[in-house]
Amino acid sequence: MLFKKKGFPEESELVMCTVTKVQYHSVFVNLDEYEKDGMIHISEVSPGRIRNIRDFVKEGKKVVCLVLRVSEEKGHIDLSLRRVNEGQKRAKVEEIKKGQMVEKIIEFVAKSLNKEIKDLYKEVSDKILVKYDSLYSCFEEVAGSEGLLEKIGLEKKLANDLEEAVKQRVKEAVVKIEGRLKLVSYDPEGIEIIKATLKRAKDIGKDNFSVKYLGGGNYGVEIKAKDFKEAEKILKDTTEETLKFIENNKGKGEFIRSEA
Numbered sequence: 001m002l003f004k005k006k007g008f009p010e011e012s013e014l015v016m017c018t019v020t021k022v023q024y025h026s027v028f029v030n031l032d033e034y035e036k037d038g039m040i041h042i043s044e045v046s047p048g049r050i051r052n053i054r055d056f057v058k059e060g061k062k063v064v065c066l067v068l069r070v071s072e073e074k075g076h077i078d079l080s081l082r083r084v085n086e087g088q089k090r091a092k093v094e095e096i097k098k099g100q101m102v103e104k105i106i107e108f109v110a111k112s113l114n115k116e117i118k119d120l121y122k123e124v125s126d127k128i129l130v131k132y133d134s135l136y137s138c139f140e141e142v143a144g145s146e147g148l149l150e151k152i153g154l155e156k157k158l159a160n161d162l163e164e165a166v167k168q169r170v171k172e173a174v175v176k177i178e179g180r181l182k183l184v185s186y187d188p189e190g191i192e193i194i195k196a197t198l199k200r201a202k203d204i205g206k207d208n209f210s211v212k213y214l215g216g217g218n219y220g221v222e223i224k225a226k227d228f229k230e231a232e233k234i235l236k237d238t239t240e241e242t243l244k245f246i247e248n249n250k251g252k253g254e255f256i257r258s259e260a
Contacts, residue, residue, distance in 0.1 A: 003103065003121055005033050009067045009077065014084065014092045019061045027057050029065070029079065032096070038077035040065065046082050057081070064092045098136040105139070105165050112161060124162065127153045137173070144172030144226065174224050177231045178258040181211070181219040181242065185251035193249045201242040208234050221255070 009015050009031065017029035017038065027040040045056050057063065065079040066088075084092075103121075110120040125135060131152065132138040142148050142163055149159035181201075185193045198211055198219065205223065208231075212220045223238070225231035239255045246253040 003118070004035050007034075008036065008070050008072055009034060011067050011070055013067045014088055015065055015067060015079070016092060016096050017063050017065050017079065019057050019059055019063060022054055022057055022059060024053065027053065027081075029063065031077065032062075036075075036077060038065070038067075038079045040079045040081050044068070044078075044080035044082055064089045098134075101169060102135045102139065105162070105169055109158070109162050109165050113158065120158075123158075124154065136170070139166045139170045140173035141226075142166045143170045173226060175226070175228050175231050177223040177228075177235050179221050179235075180214065180256045180258070181221050181239075182217055182254045182256070183219065183242075183246055183251065184217050184253070185246065185249060187250045190251065193246070193251060197242055197246045197249075197251075197253075200245050201238045204241055205234050205238045209238055 015034070015038075016032045018032055019027060019029050020037070021028040025042045027042075027045060029038050029040065030036075031038055040057075042050055042053055045053060050056065063081055064084050065081055066083045067077060068080050068083075069078040070076070106121050106124060107117050110117045113120070128135055128138045132141075138148075138152075143166055147159075147163075149163050150156055152159075154162065183194050183197060185191075187193055194217075201211065201221075202209055208224050210222045210224075214220050221238075223231050223235045225234060243253040243255065
């Protein structure tokens with residue numbers, strides 16, 4: 001990574017590491033996001049008894065670790081490999097990929113503007129990080145908008161070039177809410193009523209709403225939006241109107257939200 005974090009990581013932080021040395025009872029690593037080295041004791045490599053530590057780690061391997069202890073005075077960072085679950089690994093890898101994408105975009109724009117990469121990175125970061133948690137989260141919003149970077153305060157030429165580069169490489173952020181609609185009509189024209197009910201929901205949700213038949217009066221529902229606030233509003237509007245409509249037409253309805 002081109003741009004390293006300053007100082008030491010926090011305890012309980014997840015960090016991406018590169019294995020630099022494997023010994024009988026310990027593993028030494030470089031923390032990719034920091035200019036720091038750390039150590040994984042054999043007891044923190046994997047649960048259970050380890051016969052050969054090299055069955056789990058080798059020099060050059062990338063591993064996601066949990067920071068257990070930090071001693072700034074001694075410069076020691078103790079890490080754990082076994083305490084990181086698969087979900088945490090995937091999330092950290094995705095975070096690193098996003099960071100690398102940001103760096104590539106900044107590098108591309110810096111070359112086109114004949115600027116130093118680190119100088120441009122700082123210039124962009126100083127403006128964006130006032131309002132956003134990360135550059136990537138801002139870029140996701142830029143991908144679906146116009147003129148956002150100039151509004152944030154970037155100089156017009158830089159804002160336009162950066163926006164163009166972002167839109168070529170980053171997809172607009174999308175969140176999803178999924179669930180199941182159970183619809184029953186006791187009317188002789190029940191099938192047509194259910195079709196009308198689903199059409200009503202689609203008319204409200206528009207392109208953000210999709211539905212598919214699952215069988216037995218069950219319909220899979222998916223809401224997509226830019227953020228959860230918008231998705232929740234669409235979900236509320238569509239399900240309330242859907243259930244009201246079916247009940248007014250001698251039927252019953254229920255919405256069951258899928259677990260995240």
